[in-house]
Amino acid sequence: MTGTIKEALVARALEEGFSKVGICAPDAVPGTAARLAAFVEAGRHGQMGWMAERMEWRGNAAALWPEARSVIMLAEVYTPEADPLAVLAQPERGAISVYAQGKDYHDLVKRRLKRLGRWLIDQAGGEIKVFVDTAPVMEKPLAQAAGLGWQGKHTNLLSRDLGNWFFLGAIFTTLDLPKDAAEVSHCGSCTACLDACPTRAFPAPYQLDARRCISYLTIEHKGPVEPELRALMGNRIYGCDDCLAVCPWNKFAQAAREIGYQPRVGAPELAELATLDDAGFRARFAGSPIKRIGRDRFVRNVLYAIGNSGLPRLQAVAEPLRDDADPSVADAARWAVARLSAQDGGG
Ligand code: SF4
Ligand code: SF4
Incomplete structure (x- = not known):
């Protein structure tokens, strides 16, 4: 039965x-x-x-x-239908994790x-x-x-x-249904995900130190991120797909069946995202998991990406945020301006 x-x-x-x-x-x-x-x-x-x-x-x-x-x-x-890592080569844009696109x-x-x-x-x-x-x-x-x-x-x-x-x-x-057999690891000698991690967040295979993971840092971590780590975040402003995207088993991935996961947010311009206030942030990300982290943490991430962009023209975007009411945003803006002006001056 x-x-x-x-x-x-x-x-x-x-x-x-x-x-x-x-x-x-x-x-x-x-x-x-x-x-x-x-x-x-x-x-x-x-x-x-x-x-x-x-x-x-x-x-x-x-x-x-x-x-x-x-x-x-x-x-x-x-x-995802397209390569989620392609946006990492576009420093004027913010990379938002695949799972948060829809x-x-x-x-x-x-x-x-x-x-x-x-x-x-x-x-x-x-x-x-x-x-x-x-x-x-x-x-x-x-x-x-x-x-x-x-x-x-x-x-x-x-x-x-x-x-x-x-x-x-x-x-x-509460039903006692027939159980399935557990699966075992088929990773073998592959280390693609470990090698791909920008912040070296894996102390050993099968172990994650969340404190170094960009997914954790952009979504969960409150307050300023350590400067050593923010410099490694690149333009990832919400989550990180690097270790998932390089897994060779994805050649067997199936297409998403839920239409709701189709990308709605894409890779927006950092200059535009940095100007969002609370109301603008909530309206922009209504119905998206991104809304959960709130404007301050999101704009903090955007400013780290601006600091990492190597684009001096974005300095003017970060400058007004040095006086932001949120201390993490203000700190991130000062860091971004200092980084970009050092590069602009050839320093
Ligand atoms: S999500 Fe990114 S930062 Fe986190 S472990 Fe994977 S590659 Fe590293
Ligand atoms: S990339 Fe995939 S198969 Fe390779 S070690 Fe990582 S999880 Fe295992």
């Missing part, structure tokens, strides 16, 4: 727009808690204080909801998970909880346990049939 339900569930998930489905037990990754504790003890979570809270939940999906008997892991593809994936994936979950309850009963990038759930180890793919040397999930451009969603259910 449950085998039939599982087959129907997989078919239904694919119909809904997911690209891959796997199922594991909530306690399928017992080593997660220890790995998370080591990561936090080493301070590699940076300012993401929530990672150090409720670790007994986060490292152990079974404790999160003791009644759950199965975790259904789903992959939703957002593969509508907010939290909303899109969650809506789909809820529809699928309701369908499952109608078909087989039980109760469900759905999660998308939610603090208490360690989605990547669960997805590997469910056979969706493996956590590569860049620590993201990838698979032999999808590459690595996909979001993860989870449905916890």
